[in-house]
Amino acid sequence: MQLKPINQQVVAVVGASSGIGRITALKFAMRGAKVVVAARSEQGLKSLVDEIRGNGGEARYVIADVSEFEQIKAIADQTVAEYGRLDSWVHVAATGVISPFEKITPQEFERIVQVNLMGQVYGAMVALPHLKREGRGALIHVSSMQGRRSLPLQSSYCAAKHGLEGFLESLRVELQYEKLPISVTSILPATINTPYYNKVGTKLGVKPTGIPPYYQPELVADAILYAAEHPIRDFIVGDVGRVLDVLQKISPSLVDSLLSVIGIPGQHTGESKSENAPNNIFAPVEGYDHVEGDFSKLAIPSLLDWLDMNPPVKWGAFALAVLGIAVFVSDWHSRNS
Numbered sequence: 366m367q368l369k370p371i372n373q374q375v376v377a378v379v380g381a382s383s384g385i386g387r388i389t390a391l392k393f394a395m396r397g398a399k400v401v402v403a404a405r406s407e408q409g410l411k412s413l414v415d416e417i418r419g420n421g422g423e424a425r426y427v428i429a430d431v432s433e434f435e436q437i438k439a440i441a442d443q444t445v446a447e448y449g450r451l452d453s454w455v456h457v458a459a460t461g462v463i464s465p466f467e468k469i470t471p472q473e474f475e476r477i478v479q480v481n482l483m484g485q486v487y488g489a490m491v492a493l494p495h496l497k498r499e500g501r502g503a504l505i506h507v508s509s510m511q512g513r514r515s516l517p518l519q520s521s522y523c524a525a526k527h528g529l530e531g532f533l534e535s536l537r538v539e540l541q542y543e544k545l546p547i548s549v550t551s552i553l554p555a556t557i558n559t560p561y562y563n564k565v566g567t568k569l570g571v572k573p574t575g576i577p578p579y580y581q582p583e584l585v586a587d588a589i590l591y592a593a594e595h596p597i598r599d600f601i602v603g604d605v606g607r608v609l610d611v612l613q614k615i616s617p618s619l620v621d622s623l624l625s626v627i628g629i630p631g632q633h634t635g636e637s638k639s640e641n642a643p644n645n646i647f648a649p650v651e652g653y654d655h656v657e658g659d660f661s662k663l664a665i666p667s668l669l670d671w672l673d674m675n676p677p678v679k680w681g682a683f684a685l686a687v688l689g690i691a692v693f694v695s696d697w698h699s700r701n702s
Contacts, residue, residue: 367501368452368453368501368502368593368595369501369594371397371590371594372396372398374393374399374453375399375400375448375449375450375452376398376452376454376593377400377402377441377453377454377492378457379404379431379437379440379457379458379484380403380404380456380457380458380459380507381402381403381410381426381457382402382404382405382406382408382409382654383406383409383559383564383653383654384457384561384582384656384658385457385557385559385585385589386404386455387409387413387654387656388583388585389457389585389586391413391416391417391586392586392590393593394417394422394423394424397422399448400417400425401424401440401448402414402426403429403458404428404429404458404649405430405645405648405649406649406651406654407426407428408654409649409654410427411426412654425444425447427439427444431456431458431485432479432484434491437484437487438487438491440491441454441492441495442491445495450498450499451492451496451502452501452502452503452593453502453503453505453593454489454496454502454504455505455589455593456484456485456488456506457507458484459480459507459522460476460477460480460564460644460645460646461477461481462521462522462566462644462646463519463566463567463569463632464566468568469520469568473566473646474520474521474524476646476647477522477525478521478525478528481522481525481526481529482529482532485529485532486532489504489506489536492504493547496547497545497547502547503547503548503550503596504536504548504549504550505550505589505592506533506549506552507585507589508530508533508552508553509522509553509554510555510601510603510609511523511526511527512527512529512530512553513530513553513609514610514617514620515527516576516624516632517624517629518569518628518629518632519632529551533549548592549598550599551598551600552588552599552600553602554585554601554602554603554606555601555602555605555606556577556578557579557581557584557603558579558659558660558663558664559582560653560655560657560659561575561658562575562658562659562660563650563658563659564645564653565645566640566644567638567640567644568640569632569633570637570638570640571634571635571636572634572638573632573638574632574634574660576627576628576631576632577631577660577663578605578663578664578665579660579661579663579664579665580602580603580664580665580666580667581661581664582657583656584603587674588670588674591674595674600673601673602667603667603670604667604668604669
């Protein structure tokens with residue numbers, strides 16, 4: 366499957382007013398793609414488009430709530446009306462409430478599933494006809510490591526992300542069966558330093574935090590741009606996410622035990638925050654239209670992301686490691702025989 370170079374693409378980025386979506390749109394535009402950005406915050410979208418155009422890029426914006434099918438359909442339709450086609454659909458939009466399950470209302474739980482799961486489903490529904498018409502393209506859905514391993518205090522978010530992983534697996538096989546050259550990628554970030562923790566609902570009595578360490582949003586954007594040119598099934602962003610994935614496969618009960626110790630206190634800061642504070646569950650929250658959150662001091666580099674985007678180096682290093690082990694074992698046998 367051959368995808369277009371980014372500088373020849375028309376890309377829609379959904380959930381682009383802040384965080385991962387914002388830096389992703391900026392990077393696509395800097396690489397020469399024509400970009401359509403969407404979110405609920407018109408102020409955030411306007412500032413983003415102004416920034417892209419100020420750097421010589423080309424962009425338009427569409428105001429949309431991803432829980433409304435007709436609004437998300439308008440993103441795809443306006444992209445094609447403006448630029449004639451769609452090459453990559455990048456879906457980032459998400460919300461959440463960090464709270465013990467028994468404190469979450471049915472309306473909050475339903476809303477988070479509607480945005481985080483059904484919004485992604487709607488996105489694929491509206492993008493696919495355009496990608497099929499073009500004859501190739503990429504569906505890139507930002508999921509989460511919480512789609513592989515749930516965390517306490519985030520039951521609704523984790524339920525939606527697990528559902529998203531199931532949906533993408535099903536869709537991917539259907540497209541393969543039809544021999545359609547459309548890649549379906551799940552991006553699975555670990556804890557990322559975005560304004561997410563400023564904007565989501567919380568019933569902890571304090572401002573919430575992800576479980577450290579953090580990674581910067583630029584790493585996720587780099588993975589998304591890689592997937593737009595290189596068909597890839599999934600991409601875990603952040604070395605800690607890879608460790609968690611391995612541990613979950615080996616012993617879910619061990620991860621249960623670890624999270625029972627660090628999972629709940631690890632999501633509390635010392636900064637008081639009322640559960641009545643403004644949040645973005647049902648409406649956008651203004652004032653956070655930037656890329657990074659408040660936890661830059663807790664951010665660390667991720668070494669394996671680069672290797673995953675450079676497979677020849679990755680497998681060359683693996684082969685050398687295997688060869689080294691073989692030589693060591695052979696030498697050990699010769700010395701002890």
